[in-house]
Amino acid sequence: MKSIVLSSVVTALLIFSGCSDKKPVVDDRSNANVQEVAPVQTETISSENSSVYGYGHNSSVSGSKTISELENELSSIYFDFDKFTIRSNMQSKLSADASIVKNEANNYSVKLEGNCDEWGSDEYNFALGLKRAQSVKKAMIADGVAPTSITMVSYGESNPVCSEKTQDCWAKSRRVDLKLLP
């Protein structure tokens, strides 16, 4: 579990004090009718020093490839719009990925990161990314990868690989990335 560093930044967030239930009446004694908006202290939680789990590692057993080198050999698996079934043209890439995970990377667990295009930030889009990861997981298990070595997460639309408003860019974002964890 990561430590949460409490910063010293304290900001005032305001709520309105309750308004009078009385009907508004004209009152020229301005000081007798002051509504004070009371501040509420709101702390800032800072997790700036935390890093995404599994990243930044580059350990290697002597003579073997590093995590980064192995990850570079893994291919992302791409999906059609609003779909989470594996496309036929992705099967060979998936088999190659499974082979690397089973053999050269068998000392690591694999994290499947499901991603979506920018069309929607709601829960459904996150679930779609997850179902894509689950499809890849099932295929990898069928190819002989141990289920216990696989974890999944969805980043929804929050981890795009490009920002252009084009079909090509959106297609690149509908993917599952494979990351290795020590």
Added chain:
Amino acid sequence: MKAIFSLLVFVSLLFSDATIEVIKKVESLPSIAVEDSSSEYDSTFKLRFYKSLIADLNVLSIFNVDRHYRHIGYNDLVDVANKDMDYVLKYSLSKGDSDVLFVDIKLLQDGEKVLTKRYKIGRTNIYMFISHAIAYDINKYMGQPSIEWIKRKVIFSRIVAPMKSEIVISDYTLSYQHIAVRGGFNIFPKWANKKQNSFYYTSLDGKKPTLKYVDTRKGVSKSIMSSDGMMICSDVSDDGKRLLLTKAPNGQPDIYLYNIETHQVKRITKYSGIDVNAQFMDKDKVVFVSNRMGYPNIFSKSINGNDIKQMVYYGRSNAACSVNGDYIVYKSRESSNSFLRNTFNLHLISRKTNFIRRLTAVGVNEFPRFSRDSDAILFIKNYKGQSSIGIIRLNHNKNYLFPLKYGKVQSMDW
């Protein structure tokens, strides 16, 4: 005579239904002008306050608001240009000790004083809360239904870079912003209670998605639970004791009910596809999004039963919803060809009628959230590269947008 009475009753019933869109009001709105009488503060701040007040009065949707800035003495007659206005709001900003801001207001109707009040706030740079309070009081004076939502705080997640976000607490216009959780990848914030002094959010920084809880007064964060794949707090019960969660153990997103006192977790849905975004409805039901028909749509079911019911019969892809009483607002994809003119619009339905009201027209409109009194709907709009939070005044058929200066709104609650 009886027929005319029946017709009147029918018309009144018709217009009490929020799914009926008011196309044209017979009566024009009363006019209002705003006059600044401040002798203190520089012109920049005075203009900033004026703009905030004008924006709030506009959102009330009960006035034709004049936008000309005029500086007139507090006890002088109204500016000659405003003499034909139905209402004139005079205000004066003055400095107190230690950065305290006082605002005196005087609402004049046909030249007669009808409402005066003095407001005080501890810091000048959070003036917008006084502006909201003034609008709230004027709305109340005008005899309009309460707009408690104008007092509520908005909490949203802002994506600042791939897998980097901030959780921000703001007023409804985004004028005031406080970053509550800085750094990391944290999304789907949800207020934990009506008082809005604590909230839940999903942290994606760990090995598994984790639901966290923050007490905003103490700045204390604690982990509630983790789940493989997904872990999102979709809704909090009115008493704050039960949470509807989307969890995905084994990669299977389903809806769960969590009791924060007993720590009991109950699985609500068991479907091999996608079940997400559950909202409490009535005493013992939930509304949720599911793809059990091959595309995302809105369904309901009892918490303890298996009586799944389709709630929405319009739209090809309805992937998010919010419920309040008999009303459901949902997000629907308008185009079957997603990339030619892909717009997501919000629609409103009533459980009691067959009417559907489209609430937005262009852009990607999503993440609808009802106000508690169902008077307004807050939503996220992304259009032409600009991310905004919008507010829909249902009874006035008006939408207002408040753009974000940087980043993109991922999700929000209010």
